[in-house]
Amino acid sequence: MSSPRRPNIVFVLTDDHASNAIGCYGSVVNTTPGIDAIAAAGMRFDRALVENALCTPSRAAFLTGTYSHTSAVTTLATHLTNDHETFITALKAAGYRTAMFGKWHLGHGPEHDPVGFDHWEVLPDQGEYFDPEFFTPDGPVRREGYVTDIITDHALAWMEAQGDEPYCVLVWHKAPHRPWLPHPRHADLFTDPIPLPPTFDDDYDGRGTPAHHATMRIADYLTDIDLKEDPPAELGYAERAVWKYQRYMQDYLRCVAAVDEGVQALTDFLHEKGRFDDTVTIYASDQGFYLGEHGWFDKRFMYEESLRMPLVLSYPARVAAGGSTEALVSNVDIAQTLLDFAGVAAPEGMQGRSLVELLTAADPTPVRDAHYYRFYEHDDHMHHVWAHYGVRTDRYKLIYYYADGMGLPNTGNTSYPPEWELFDLEKDPYELTSVHLDPAYADIRRELTLKLWDLQQDLGDSPHPRQPVPEGRTR
Template identity: 40%
Template structure:
């Protein structure tokens, strides 16, 4: 009797075991997501309609917010092109990865997120602008712009071979990225594609079809366009004023022998790169503007406002082709059954001033430069219409992508994965972010500085070539017009912010000694 029961139970156990083994063997392994990382250059969050809508419409970039998430507090660690890209790749602050400014060297031999993904089985590609000298490492395929690249008829370097493409850079970059997806990647492997646009970087040369995008529209400048910088010594000495420093020929396309221009030679060289057919469209648009400008003879405040409007027309028109490219990419994913399992991120290498404080460019830790657009979709984990208010930085991209790819994040990576934050699984996140800027002496004369931002306050130390502090109440003064440093009403907050600054600097390994070391390096050059 006992023997019969044991045999029966043994058979049942064997059947159960076979069922389990069969289920395991038949179950499909969880697919690791594809990742498309789209980074434009100098795209201000103010010029994305998902954030604002008062300046322009970007329906395709907006799709990422509608179908996924929009980050209201996305920031950079160093608001300048090449260092920002190095931070994105390495997940480490500039003073750790070595790329502190646009001129310092970058060691491609160090680890980066593309290497990590490639080593774990991803196929990797880099297309468009990277602005970091040297042969890119970690990519199975690359086709990149040398340096800043050109808007029209750009050169590209494809796996070491340089060649010129006739046409418009933004469209060409999109075409190259799509060609890699369609024809060059291995269909049985997950992929990581970095797809970077040159636009809307200075000198804002729109595609021919968008030259007349906004017609005769007059843009209203920000309320602080005529800022006098009272109480802000660092801002007083800037060299990025639309009125004072934006060049009529180089920046605003007024290519005419009668118009005075400091950088006329550069402006004419950009024009001369156009084909004869491209020049016809260009001249048809700009020649009437040139003649009208000469006839009006603008001066003073009127000239400042005229420059601002010409800047806005060209800058916003340059963005429209970027938005087209995003739409083309999203359509491709949907048409090829890739949308559900592909993470798509859109961001910029930093923010940009669109007339705030009377400026163009970036570099300062003030909000429009420090803050960057960030939108992301991944249907498998991110609910459509998600809004993220946590303080996220470009420092966090590498960790986040490795997390999604199920890769153990190296201990020396300083960024944190925001995967659980954006999915809503966790609200455990940092309470302060850290910023550094080093390129002084340099273009636009922005002093070296570092600082921290919390959800309510910002503390900045401009330490070279002078020594001044600034603090702002970001709830009451988002435009940063009132420096409250040493204001008795904020004495306790100031003390807390200093303590937090020291805590964050220690956490990331920064110090006054490192600051002085980098200053000495510049002096030697």
Template identity: 40%
Template sequence: MKKFSLLFFVSIFLIGCEMSSKKKVADVSAKRPNILFIMSDDHAYQAISAYDTSLIRTPNIDRIAKEGMLFTNASVTNSICAPSRATILTGKHTHINGKIDNLTPFDTSQVTFPQLFQKAGYQTAMFGKLHFGNSPKGVDEFMIVPGQGRYINPDFITTEGDTIQKMGYATDIITDLSLEWLDKKRDTTKPFMMMYLHKAPHRPWWPKAEKFKRWSKKEIPEPTSLFDDYSNRGTAAHTAEMNILEHMLMSYDCKVYPEVLEEMGIETDPRNERLFNGVEMSRLTPEQLKEYKPILDSITADFKEHWPGMTEKQKMQWKYQRYMQDYLASIESVDDNVGRVLDYLEEKKLAENTLVVYTSDQGFYLGEHGWFDKRFMYQESFKTPLLIRWPNKITPGISNDEMVQNLDFAQTFLEAAGISAPNDMQGKSLMPLLTGNDDNWGRESVYYHYYEYPAEHAVKRHYGIATKKYKLIHFYYDVDEWELYDLTKDPDEMNNVYYDSEYSDIRERLKVDLKELRKKYKDSEELDTRFIEQYKEGQ
């Protein structure tokens, strides 16, 4: 009897120890927040109703702002896809991490923040569009699209290194994969860091069929600068090749059948074949084609009926409508799916301990200045949406106008998780702003540098400094031109005041500040020259 009692009490003691150990593991993981990083590709802040309600309603993305913080002065360091992503992962400017443009290789010796999370005991995952490299470091499980990825029946590269095809619409599939991981593959004894990365709304803005049909009948309001003639701007604005009327492709972008263009002798750009005979249409199943064909027929019929008799102004307006209908339809699917993920966090009681971020890899032109695409340091390209929710840490429903950048994301996530950031990271943790300590922020200006020229869209190389009130830009390589904008008086950046004597003191002060920023971030004329020489050698 005594022996039985001893065994019984030992068993109870061991069970109690085991339960206590499990509770400690659970308690430790509960104290460290989960990180959910949501990023879409080319999602302009103007197309999020938390910023502007004139184009679209995005109730699910808006939830993040209503329950957290909306940043109104968030920007990027280099407004182009792969370099922006490299900056986010490393917390370093592109001239440091090596990814100065979409073609230059990323320096794989760079430490990324997922590696640091993984080392600190977080479970890490990535689903969707990375845009460079096929094996992201520090990620336990991933399924990423090759390169730009495809909207319809997309391919995915897996953790095992193979490529598989998933049937359906990319925005839905990326969400399905993310939810499947959260629900079935997540280690509940560990906090997680998941990157949920949408391909949409990147060009060619290919919507889901039912949204394509509905949005193709909508009329979208035009921006006031749609017919900008770039007067009082320098060479760069005049020579950029992103004008909707002149440079947007009729088939690839506007979805008019290429054979109809050939019949009408209107546009023979070979890139038009990419959408209908390569990039997207060739991937459709017969059932999917049946859904899309009536919409495409309708677009082409409208084009054939009206285009020949249109004025140049009317042609610009027609192409603008086609562009925005597809772009906004693609975003509506993103919003729907963000809602699915936020709902899941609520249902599984994960929301309270999860820091949620929604952003884009940069801004985008939605007809402002007559443009599409990005690349410039002008506002619509330079600024990026940033919404962050963190229950019990961030006061719900507030906005912040401090100068923050995608350079800051890595250090913010690391500090939130209690992980030390490497000394060579160049950003600044947003934690003081998230917790209401704005007085401890201390940043008055940010630095920008764009390199991809000569290249698609022909936006000249430039670097610059931006404050809340002013922006100074230097265009170089085959020009040597400066532009200065008063963002208070001229928020649309229509009037370069660099040569205005009224701004001479501001101009000279900003030049000094710009020089100091270049020094601070280890950028220089020597590096500019080196990158130019590398470009010429690679031609």
């Protein structure tokens, strides 16, 4: 398959959309025909992993193709300076028309506003669900309506106005981010009981202190703003937890419904214009999200539900329909992949890998044998997840909780004794029991500790001073 022209690029990104709430990933709680259609027309990535499961750092990774330690975007309060090269600035320099609509969340003002875009309209910080304000090059504008619909409609209007030059448009949604405010048209959806995940009653007995320390339990930490109504007074603690889960999931899935309608509108437009086949259409989220797994909401941890993002991509001119892959890919890879499809050289400092061979070749070279992750926002005042980094391979996952904010913005001032966790994902897919101290895994532990050290050297990251230097290291 070959394309006669440089492809248009339509990149839809959502905030906190778990793979478990997408039909093509096997959702048992909702349907998403718009997103599923992209997967059916192209490739579904089953092991798409983020390098830092937090909104601001992840968005920086998508744009710059670099890890958090390279971009210096490590927490929600460290913003992207606009002197960084991004796939947008590279596309713009190569003659692409470029636009951005929706959630930026990378800072505002002369040093942080979007650059490389012919047009942009972005939400301040988290933005609002109803009648939201947008920042534009001409100043702030408040628009009437529902934020997901507004972002989609303005992106469509911009796409309609483009000429023959190839374009790239980022349609980056706020939804389904907390506090999960759905459009009234979806108020009657998901009124039947939503099944509880198998680990909803997890007591964290097989893990270390960090899982116990986090304040993300649905039973305990959803607020009045999240729930929007009081639980029935006659419910006991366990029953109230289930009631809270139902309320949370109802509104979360209703927000997803509006996103999926927007995705359908975008792909319908491309089909109507005869451009779907020569457009790279991509849907992703900035990380995963807990939908009651381990009793939690939110993200942050390196556990699978948080680490794994949904990622589907279609480009019928070059990518065969109906594919899926379990290759270890990362949000850091997206920038180079899009530039490769566009025939544009990637800036020298990008640290990801192009996925074009994986998407187009019959027998592609493996992308990587291990994925590196680092979460910096230690013990923040709302969630209290410890800072940690780790490595994930096909079967195993090693995590080192160094438990120190290192003075970074939005981190707690208290440090804690470090801890390790090791999981055998083949035998323990829900990550319920760490085997770090199990003698049967001594060789695996040693191998992964060295792999983690080597990855940090390869990527230019610095191990925390508390991490022991592994035995047998060669550099």
